[in-house]
Amino acid sequence: MTDQTTEAQAAKPIPVTVLTGYLGAGKTTLLNRILSESHGKKYAVIVNEFGEIGIDNDLIVESDEEIYEMNNGCVCCTVRGDLIRVVEGLMRRPGRFDGIIVETTGLADPVPVAQTFFMDDDVRAKTELDAVVALVDAKHLPLRLKDSREAEDQIAFADVVLINKTDLVTPEELAIVEDVVRAINPTARIYKTSRSGVDLSRVLDQGAFNLERALENDPHFLDHDHEDHVCGPDCDHDHHHHGHDHHHHDHDHTCGPDCGHDHHHDHGHHHGHHHGHHDSMSPIHDITVKSISLRGGEMNPDRFFPWVQKITQTEGPNILRLKGIIAFAGDEERYVVQGVHMIVEGDHQRPWKDGEKRESRLVFIGRNLDFAKIEQSFLACQATAKTPA
Amino acid sequence: MPTVAPLDIEGHVVSTHFLGDIPFFATAAGTIHRLDGGEKVTQAHQGLLTCIRDPFSATLLSGGEDGKVVRIGHDGETTVLAEVPRKWISVIAGGPQNAVAYAVGKTSVVRQGDGSVKEFTEERSVEGIAFANKGLRIAAARYNGVSLHWVGTNAPAADLDWKGAHTGVTFSPDGRFLVTTMQENALHGWKLDGKAGENRHMRMTGYPAKVKSLSWSVKGKWLASSGAPAAIVWPFSSKDGPMGKAPLELGTRANIMVTQVAFHPAEEVLAIGFIDGMILGVRIADEKEALLRRPGKGAITGLSWSASGKLLSFASEAGDCGVIDISA
Secondary structure (H helix, E strand, O other): OOOOOOHHHOOEEEEEEEEEEEEOOHHHHHHHHHHOOOOOOOEEEEEOOOOOOOOOOOEEEEEEEEEEEOOOOOOOOOEEHHHHHHHHOOOHHHHOOEEEEEEEOOOOOHHHHHHHHHHHHHHHEEEEEEEEEEEEEEOOHHHHHHHHHHHHHHHHHOEEEEEEHHHHHHHHHHHHHHHHHHHHHHOOOEEEOOOOOOOOOOOOOOOOOOOOHHHHHHOOOOOOOOOOOOOOOOOOOOOOOOOHEEEEEEOOOOOOOOOOOOOOOOOOOOOOOOOOOOOOOOOHHOOOOOEEEEOOEEEOOOHHHHHHHHHHHHHHEEEEEEEEOOOOOOOEEEEEEEEOOOOEEEEEEEEEOOOOOOEEEEEEEEEOOOHHHHHHHHHHHHHHOOOOO | OOOOEEEEOOOOOEHHHHHHOEEEEOOOOOOOEEEEEOOOEEEOOOOEEEEEOOOOOOOOOEOOOOOOEEEEEEOOOOOEEEOOOOOOOOEEOOHHHHHEEEEEEEEEEEEEOOOOOOEOOOOOOOEEEOOOOOOOOEEEEEEEEEEEEEOOOOOOOOEEEEEEEEEEEEEOOOOEEEEEEEEEEEEEEOOOOOOOOOOOOOEEEOOOOOOOOEOHHHHEEEEEEEEOOOOEEEEOOOOOOOOOOOOOEOOOOOOOEEEEEEEOOOOOOOEEEEEEOOEEEEEOOOOOOOEEOOOOOEEEEEEEEEEOOEEEEEOOOOOOOOOEEOOO
């Protein structure tokens, strides 16, 4: 609407936090804390069932999860129809609350929820997806990964992962769980908690889904080996010495932040599970989601855009998230890009700083992706690459 | 030149309707304002989600965040017809003999004038309900189509299938057609009196935005719709409806979306409300336009003609409402 935007439409978008996690992972405990603690903010909460939320609040809305496939022939283009309706209703009186929290059922696929905030024009005009927060039960995660795909999807899709109920596991078990979470999702911020006891400022108002803001908050979040990478202030673990040897599995393993070993060129090449010391503890075997961090030089936009378009069109159903910073040849500004399945968004973020290395980085998290082929075709988009035959 | 009598209301105003010559305005906060020898206000809901004019009686029907279904009389008096704790009532329809239908999740609830209640449950959420003009029959819009139910019988539903999410539904005044709004930027129509084997579908696409407002012209010759930078008006006078015909585009403005449309009760004249608060009146015959209101503070959320057709009330999302006298 350009300059015709009226006052009412110019209002700041309301942040939306999506809370995922299996039954028993601690979602209700966290919600109760958000609703009862004094943090000076009010939240509207959209839940599937009131269940055990013992707090009387006008702004708790019960909503039946209603998944709609868009009529465009794309199976992964799904939205939550009920959310569209509820958000529209809530946003007519935005002064009542500072943010919206969507609690999903334990088995829910987080993707339709997130896509609603991109694919529905009305919702998109008034709200902004702030972060997808996944709660993980440290004790039961290995079991969950064995029997469901959703548990893995929830972690893969999250911006923030709370590994909860840490008091119920040994430090060794916890280390394994954390490695598993990292292996599924190398870019999420991880916090380890018991009784959902995370500082709420680490969960709410994160701007994590807004790649530009995520980069402002944590400029190195794509740099897992960067010494300045913030792993979350509560992170107290030692990434280098886990005290047992599961690191040697090393199949597509994605290391945690600060991980010392060079893994950037290993992705996608070590497919064999050639470890003799098979350990029944290791839930990594049940992981089907994998990720790749790509690194390249300056890109040719005439190659990169058709490439990212094509890969998201053809591989969209297999791509859970993609995030990246792209350096274009001859472009003075950093270009940030992010995607969910077939939806890709990008924008210029800020000028490159003097002395800043102009390189392109892109992380894919997904299933059944041919990482070697993706890497090869990504590198072929570089400005210096030879024109493909 | 039409004159505008402004009425400023606090907050988002969801809709406006005339009962006789008294204009009513329903706010999202749940208050009902009426101009009846001065502004009178009554509280209908703690949070109002929808307020419609009952096409079968001189009352309004509303649903809210408080789970209440309310009938509002011409004097502003409210009667709670039903209450569903903890559910939002955002879909409501009025039928013959004081029947009311509303949606609760996957169920359409029909409450007849004598207080008896009948429920029809679908496989997916009910997003829109309409009563047929003749007989006690409802159409429930849901994912992948519409279910038609005779309220008085236990016969299985007649299903009208079309892939996608249907978010609203309306019968043509003559009952020959049924049209839905969709989550996609499109309308879908069914010819209800078609012969067996005949193509009964009508796809109406090409909108840049979702269609949220529909209005039938007197006698149902035209169906006007929002969702584009012009009112899109489909011809329904032939036996096949708009099949193979292009719609009229009335009140076209560059890039400024139409948010509401309302046909005059007697003439083929359409009131068109825009996202910037402007209102145009357009005559179908010669497509002549008249400016009825200049742009305001917010999108037009409701338009309603008085029974005489001399007054047009308008509601806005920013609260700057009013009544336009076109006879002046």
